[in-house]
Amino acid sequence: MKTSIATVSISGDLPEKLNAIAKAGFSGVEIFENDLLIHDASPADVRRMVSDHGLEISLFQPFRDFEGMPEPYRSRCFDRAERKFDIMEQLGTDLMLVCSNVSPVSLGGIDRAAADFRELGERAAKRGLRIGYEALAWGRHINDHRDAWEIVRRADHPNIGLILDSFHTLSRKIDPESIRSIPGDKIFFVQLADAPQIDMDLLYWSRHFRNMPGEGDLPLVPFMAAIAATGYDGPLSLEIFNDQFRSGSARLIAEDGHRSLLNLMDDVRRAAPDLKVTTDEVPPRIAVEAVEFVEFAASLEDADDLVALLTTLGFVKAGQHKNRKVDLYQQGEIRIVINNDPDSIASSSYSVHGVNVYAFGLRVADARRAVERALAMGAEVFSEPRRPGEAAVPAVTASGGEIIYFIDGSDALGEIWSKEFDLASTSTTGAGLTRIDHLAQTTRYDEMLSLLLFYTAIFDVSRSGMVDVADPGGLVRSQAIHAADGRFRVTINGAESRKTFAGHFLTEGFGAGVQHIAFQTGDIFATATALKTCGLEPLPISQNYYDDLEARFGLMPDFVDRLRDLSILYDRDHDGEYFQLYSRTFGEGFFFEIIERRNGYNGYGAANAIFRIAAQRRLSRPVGLPSG
Ligand SMILES: O=C(O)c1ccc(O)c(O)c1
Numbered sequence: 001m002k003t004s005i006a007t008v009s010i011s012g013d014l015p016e017k018l019n020a021i022a023k024a025g026f027s028g029v030e031i032f033e034n035d036l037l038i039h040d041a042s043p044a045d046v047r048r049m050v051s052d053h054g055l056e057i058s059l060f061q062p063f064r065d066f067e068g069m070p071e072p073y074r075s076r077c078f079d080r081a082e083r084k085f086d087i088m089e090q091l092g093t094d095l096m097l098v099c100s101n102v103s104p105v106s107l108g109g110i111d112r113a114a115a116d117f118r119e120l121g122e123r124a125a126k127r128g129l130r131i132g133y134e135a136l137a138w139g140r141h142i143n144d145h146r147d148a149w150e151i152v153r154r155a156d157h158p159n160i161g162l163i164l165d166s167f168h169t170l171s172r173k174i175d176p177e178s179i180r181s182i183p184g185d186k187i188f189f190v191q192l193a194d195a196p197q198i199d200m201d202l203l204y205w206s207r208h209f210r211n212m213p214g215e216g217d218l219p220l221v222p223f224m225a226a227i228a229a230t231g232y233d234g235p236l237s238l239e240i241f242n243d244q245f246r247s248g249s250a251r252l253i254a255e256d257g258h259r260s261l262l263n264l265m266d267d268v269r270r271a272a273p274d275l276k277v278t279t280d281e282v283p284p285r286i287a288v289e290a291v292e293f294v295e296f297a298a299s300l301e302d303a304d305d306l307v308a309l310l311t312t313l314g315f316v317k318a319g320q321h322k323n324r325k326v327d328l329y330q331q332g333e334i335r336i337v338i339n340n341d342p343d344s345i346a347s348s349s350y351s352v353h354g355v356n357v358y359a360f361g362l363r364v365a366d367a368r369r370a371v372e373r374a375l376a377m378g379a380e381v382f383s384e385p386r387r388p389g390e391a392a393v394p395a396v397t398a399s400g401g402e403i404i405y406f407i408d409g410s411d412a413l414g415e416i417w418s419k420e421f422d423l424a425s426t427s428t429t430g431a432g433l434t435r436i437d438h439l440a441q442t443t444r445y446d447e448m449l450s451l452l453l454f455y456t457a458i459f460d461v462s463r464s465g466m467v468d469v470a471d472p473g474g475l476v477r478s479q480a481i482h483a484a485d486g487r488f489r490v491t492i493n494g495a496e497s498r499k500t501f502a503g504h505f506l507t508e509g510f511g512a513g514v515q516h517i518a519f520q521t522g523d524i525f526a527t528a529t530a531l532k533t534c535g536l537e538p539l540p541i542s543q544n545y546y547d548d549l550e551a552r553f554g555l556m557p558d559f560v561d562r563l564r565d566l567s568i569l570y571d572r573d574h575d576g577e578y579f580q581l582y583s584r585t586f587g588e589g590f591f592f593e594i595i596e597r598r599n600g601y602n603g604y605g606a607a608n609a610i611f612r613i614a615a616q617r618r619l620s621r622p623v624g625l626p627s628g
């Protein structure tokens, strides 16, 4: 598979863009004319710079407002095209994109346009160049790839072909199956972009909100399957107009782009196994059976504070690592590992971020294949020097920076706890917490899509809708990924402003990370009562919340009294109910949550987040959180 990306998709100047594109593993690049014009070097210099990076120029674009022009515009268009051909010769690329005309003076008519393209094909052929025609979704006369194909067909010239762009086809809800009847060798180039489903003007949507395949809501897989069915074997090129990407990290966006193409083609291969898709076969997405453990990096003193909090949550020390300063705390199936080994990655993580969840472990059927999947999707292997008696636990680095370990039932990993830890024989029933419900990651808003793509490309999970949480200091966007059976859930919270509670955590903790961990209980009232005995001081929730709750859901007053007495929050969807209880915060805004899900409730209590945040702010104001 030849991969390519348009220079418009990436931030920076041309050298920065090319550098990021090459490092991310693309084979080609579409040169956007503006990126060439604003760069202070000749096209021949750009050609050298591109090839020095080991890249090819896959396309030069866009050439606008060409077909169907009346004279004198028509002649001028051909003169203009010849000038662009000069540039292409210097650039060393043979393919130019012509997008459908938007000019008010242009005339319609399939045959008129076909005749123009035939003449352009003749001129291009004299120079050994080719022209691809793309229907813009907002083209004046041509805005549908089926019409563009009819023009190309009637132009009937070997140097004239069609360019398909997923955005233009799918934004107009044109059935991608219509692509199947186009001969593959007449498709000269394929551009890919996804987009969130928003009802808005097509041009505005396209120029500002495109994103990487898999990051949005458009049906890219059937689109690509239809293209593959034609026998098209040319480059797959990302053309992403996105304000956020253009101001983001060139490296990150380029890496995400490359990952999105690998992920898309893997999906296409699975959706249409009969097609010849030229990508390597990789293991399927990883099905996570459980979060096996969560590991904190902490200093000795900080570890004491963390342990004190865990004790009020009913955890007991269940073991100690045989040759590291690493302790295991347990309750039900929940394992919390606290690492204060001075000579370890944990210790370097602590020195940057303070106490933080620097790693977590996932139980899977086959740890080695899990890592293979992650690597095939562009993740990086993680390994730390082992000490005698320690198993090599397969691991990768997540795009947020955490380490993700994979544990399976194999000989080496199946009994890792009993082999590497001196286990105590205490009961771990505690206050009735059973398992980890979800990990909540906080990240900068502009890196949310990157994290979401990481999880959805590697794990067998789906995305839930985006919800907005109104923090008094600004908006926090939240989106979750979850396995179909609910055994693996991660919420991703994107903070736009440093003034939010989440933003404060990011700033003070020097980067993205797990801000809270939610534990499940099967009986929230029994657990909340038991936690009182353990000494937990829950996050106090305002009286007004409970008054409103009663009215909002029509709850019985004595039921609301029980919630109020135990500081439990409540939510409901369809048949399901959700109960939440929060610890107070630790460090720069880390906290624990205890939840009970009843009757298949599948959310995270988004409606309650604002009350939780307000309560956290009230408590943390003395230590300097801006009061919004
Ligand atoms: O927004 C545009 O004008 C534009 C230009 C060239 C393209 O290939 C495209 O998809 C859109």
Ligand SMILES: [Mg+2]
Pocket (backbone or CB within 6 Å): 134, 165, 191, 239
């Ligand atoms: Mg395009």
